[in-house]
Amino acid sequence: xxxxxxxxxxxxxxxxxxxxxxxxxxxxxxxxxxxxxxxxxxxxxxxxxxxxxxxxxxxxxxxxxxxxxxxxxxxxxxxxxxxxxxxxxxxxxxxxxxxxxxxxxxxxxxxxxxxxxxxxxxxxxxxxxxxxxxxxxxxxxxxxxxxxxxxxxxxxxxxxxxxxxxxxxxxxxxxxxxxxxxxxxxxxxxxxxxxxxxxxxxxxxxxxxxxxxxxxxxxxxxxxxxxxxxxxxxxxxxxxxxxxxxxxxxxxxxxxxx
Numbered sequence: 001x002x003x004x005x006x007x008x009x010x011x012x013x014x015x016x017x018x019x020x021x022x023x024x025x026x027x028x029x030x031x032x033x034x035x036x037x038x039x040x041x042x043x044x045x046x047x048x049x050x051x052x053x054x055x056x057x058x059x060x061x062x063x064x065x066x067x068x069x070x071x072x073x074x075x076x077x078x079x080x081x082x083x084x085x086x087x088x089x090x091x092x093x094x095x096x097x098x099x100x101x102x103x104x105x106x107x108x109x110x111x112x113x114x115x116x117x118x119x120x121x122x123x124x125x126x127x128x129x130x131x132x133x134x135x136x137x138x139x140x141x142x143x144x145x146x147x148x149x150x151x152x153x154x155x156x157x158x159x160x161x162x163x164x165x166x167x168x169x170x171x172x173x174x175x176x177x178x179x180x181x182x183x184x185x186x187x188x189x190x191x192x193x194x195x196x197x198x199x200x201x202x203x204x205x206x207x208x209x210x211x212x213x214x215x216x217x218x219x220x221x222x223x224x225x226x227x228x229x230x231x232x233x234x235x236x237x238x239x240x241x242x243x244x245x246x247x248x249x250x251x252x253x254x255x256x257x258x
Contacts, residue, residue, distance in 0.1 A: 066130060069159055070099070073123045089147055091121050094190060094216055098246030099127035102188060102214065109212055111186035112137030115179075117172045118191030119143035122152035126159055128188060133164040137185075140166045142175050176202035184208065190216040196228040204235070207254045219248025 077091040084090050094102075106114060106128060114132050119125055119141040129139045143149050149169045156162045168175055172191060176199055183206050189196065196215065207213060213232075218225055219242065232238050232252045240252045 066126065066159060066161070069155070070096075070123070070126060073121065073126075073155065077121070077123065088145065091123070091148075092190075093120060093123040094127075095246035098216065098249065099124060101243070101245045101249065103127045103131040105212060105214070106131035106137075106186055107134060109186060109210075110135055111212070113184045114139040114186045114188070115175075115184045115206075116141040116188045116190075117175075118189065119152045119167065120148050120190075122155040122159075124188065124190060125152065125165060126155070126161060128186075129159075129161040129164045133161060138164055138166060140168060140175075142168045142170065142172045142191075144169070144171055173199060173202075176206065179206045181205050182208040185211050187211070187213045188216070189214065193217065193221065193224040193228070196225070197231060200228065200231055204237070204254075209254055211254050213252040213254075215250040217247045218242045218250035219244060221247075225250060 073093070074096060077093040081090045081092065102124065105111075112132060112135050114128050114137060116125055116128060116139060120143065122141070125139055125141045128141075132139050141152070143152060146169075149167070152167060156165050156167065173195065179202070185208060187203065187207065193215075203213065215225060215228070218229070229240070229242075229250055233240055237255055238252045239255055240250065243249045243251060
């Protein structure tokens with residue numbers, strides 16, 4: 001970043017370099033975010049000099065682009081949903097701790113064939129795909145909204161994870177109906193909860209033995225999920241629990257011998 005731009009960024013567009021120098025009578029270190037990450041500068045009465053500390057730059061200055069993108073999507077989702085009255089156009093993204101939780105689950109189970117029902121703008125997909133990529137896996141994510149498909153496609157292209165994601169623009173029920181038996185290791189559901197019960201026979205069929213199913217909003221919308229959860233809880237082929245992370249995650253594992 002040019003020196004003049006740094007001065008303007010720090011002290012305002014109408015501040016001269018000489019005026020900026022007067023603000024610092026003793027040496028101090030500042031951080032400025034530039035095109036390629038964070039830069040560190042020594043500021044003292046003699047000028048503004050880029051800090052030469054290779055270890056600091058290597059460990060602290062260069063930010064993971066995916067982490068930056070996730071933070072940007074969190075800010076976008078919060079602002080967008082706050083100013084939108086049409087629920088069908090809201091992002092309704094999962095919480096960050098839910099994303100971290102899903103990522104750990106995918107890695108811990110070694111899931112390579114991941115299905116997501118309800119892409120939205122792709123925020124949750126990126127958490128799943130970053131984990132699945134570690135084992136050479138693929139996330140198939142399904143979204144019916146034209147508006148959200150466009151957002152998700154753009155976000156995937158920017159993320160560097162596009163090769164680990166298959167984005168399907170269609171009804172989730174149709175995708176489930178044509179999927180092969182035992183074809184998924186991990187399923188994450190965050191879409192139209194009123195349809196979960198009718199989808200259960202297909203969900204059970206496509207989950208391999210040992211596969212994990214996760215449904216979001218188990219504690220924020222318990223009534224809407226009650227029938228679905230009860231249906232799985234009474235199925236002896238599945239072990240279940242609710243984890244109080246984010247909006248509450250209902251987890252079902254298809255048991256060995258099922």
